[in-house]
Amino acid sequence: MSFIPGQPVTAVVQRIEIQKLREGDNLILGFSIGGGIDQDACQNPFSEDKADKGIYVTRVSKGGPAEVAGLRIGDKIMQVNGWDMTMVTHDQARKRLTKKKEDVVRLLITRKSLEETVRQSMMQH
């Protein structure tokens, strides 16, 4: 998932729709994110390219809405409800995921295994 700055990014993405769970006054999604352009990307254990400042899923709580929807640990979030997440600060990312007025978030995520899957399925034909 390396990228060249300035060039458009292409990736194999998966659509994931998460229904937020209401917990009293809060709406939770059930996962944690890490990363952002204001963060130190070298400490990201999930990224292949240690210069990648994207938003990554660092933890998925068991049985939570995210896990049910198919989100996995180590996924990189590319878009949230149409908003780009590849060039945002950590706080902006968090805010875009936790809007109170939205009950559902549609994510575009990418992970290494997706590319392999696509490649393998193409090879079969």
Next chain:
Amino acid sequence: MPIDRLADMEEKLRILEDLNMIYIRQIALSLKDSDIQKKIDYEIRMREGACKLLAACSQRDQALEASKSLLTCNARIMAYMSELQRMKEAQVMQRIARRSSDTGPMDDRSPCKGKVAISDLRIPLMWKDTEYFKNKGELHRCAVFCLLQLGGEIFDTDMVMVDRTLTDICFDNTIVFNEAGPGFELRVELYSCCSEEDYSAGSTPRKLASKLSSSLGRSTGKKIKAGLEPGACSPTSNGGGATILLPVPSVPGPKYHLLAHTTLNLSHVQDSFRTHDLTITGNEECSYWLPLYGSVCCRLAAQPHCMTQQMMSGCLRVKLGGEPQGWTNVYGVLKGTNLFCYHQKEDMEASVEPVLTIGINKETRIRAAEKDPHSKAQNICITNQYGGEEVTHTLAADSREDTQHWMEAFWQQFYDMSQWRQCCDDLMKIELPSPRKPAIVTPKQGSLYHEMVIDASDDIGTVTDILARRIEEFELRTQLESPPHWMSLFAEDPPRTPLNRQHLPPHSPSPRLHSRQPRSPRCHRTPGLLSSNASLTSDSDSPASASPCFRQAWSPNTSSSSGHFRPRTLSLDAKLSTLRFRCACQPPTAGSVSPRPAQTALSCSSSTSSSSSSEGSNSQESDLGFSRPSSARRSLRNLRAKLDPRNWLQSQV
């Protein structure tokens, strides 16, 4: 209203920018040149990214780097746009010339292009001896970098921090320009930016107020004045006219200023280091001033293509020494200062030694001889001086056209050599810069003592806390590598479940401790989490009931735990447990208004020991782990931890 006028100006600038882009696109379209268009688009994207980064980053280093790339992008955009304009002008002139129809076909011979490389830039500084040996007083630091421009190519060097402990500014980069003509002009510009305090417009009034309350020193006054100067910053070095063409978006943050410049050309090219003069702009009053000695040393090398590439190759016949009448078929390759003759083409590809090597240099004389009575084509005679003796080789091509081509190639070679002059004596070596590696990931270790910020009133809690955090960081890495040797210091607990040391993910310290603590009535966690079987529960710190959006420092898989870590001394152990007890019972005081229930205290303390590096934010604050006596210091610590770049923030959503 000045504010309205500012907004108005910005609006006008934006419109101007859009118009300029349309204009540029029109030119590019009419020239049918999409290459430059793509480059401009790329640079504009890079510029937007740099602006975003500049607006978002909080670290001074990051801001300086982003500002540097912004400046480079701007310079490149300017260069591309001027090139577009030039091409358009040339096209228009050509059309006019064609219409006038009095110019015959121009038969100018154009010299070949080449590679020009500049490396090992070194700029000596000239501090006053008083400054150099000064021990007190603030260190006047500047961030500097060089911008190198040749033709349409612009490169920047890495940024170097300069203070009075340096005697020279050294740039290690090797910059290679391809496609440079012999009449090239390499412009070297040195930009610098004062890197002491943040003198952005926003903070100036506050700083002024604080400074005015105390006394203003002379140097501080100078700096403030420079910071307040409105027109002091000009992100691009080009003249004012070019700035209007594509006005630069004004962004907050550090701005670089041109400190010195010089122009190098072919006469400066040499295969060794040379010193050149610098023209210094700016004076002592500027904030970005550095005492330059006035010269720059560098190695400027050039490799014209006539020296590195095959200019001509083909089949020839040559009269070799022993046989006066016999011709030998060879495959000739004209490259650099030699004409290599191989037996066959495959020999050259296989790097076999050539049968014959004829030197072609400034001393060589080549002429076409009279027609050989045997063949129709002319012979080519190459005469060289080898140590006082004249040696003539006679070659013949297969056909008249080939002879013509060869002669043409020889004339071109001579022309190139006359244009490139000293570069054609010998091939200058150019080291290709190694492909840029991503920044080396040095685990941010250092000694433990560097990490510890121990106040007088801080207690053992800090030490164990930091130690535990370090352990976790290391254990993260042990997932991938073998654990550091000092881990053996910590005796292994008889684990409840057989756990291999190698596979241990980070954990919370000593689950036994948790079981000793009475549960705080505020804790909403499920009982199983606090029990001593916390060893391998996978969701011990991320239950659905936990307060959402609390932040914790880097600690993946904190859920799994083991009896791996044990505080060393019994007293430490006791202190640790008492502290946890205290933390558990102490009501978590939220420093700011928090709409969400603050039940996070105990839940987090059982999960991760990296508690003191928790981050708070304005919207919610969770006091994790060891509590500080005063909430004010806690919030300060949270803020400091949040801004600490060593922590890789994670947020729960």
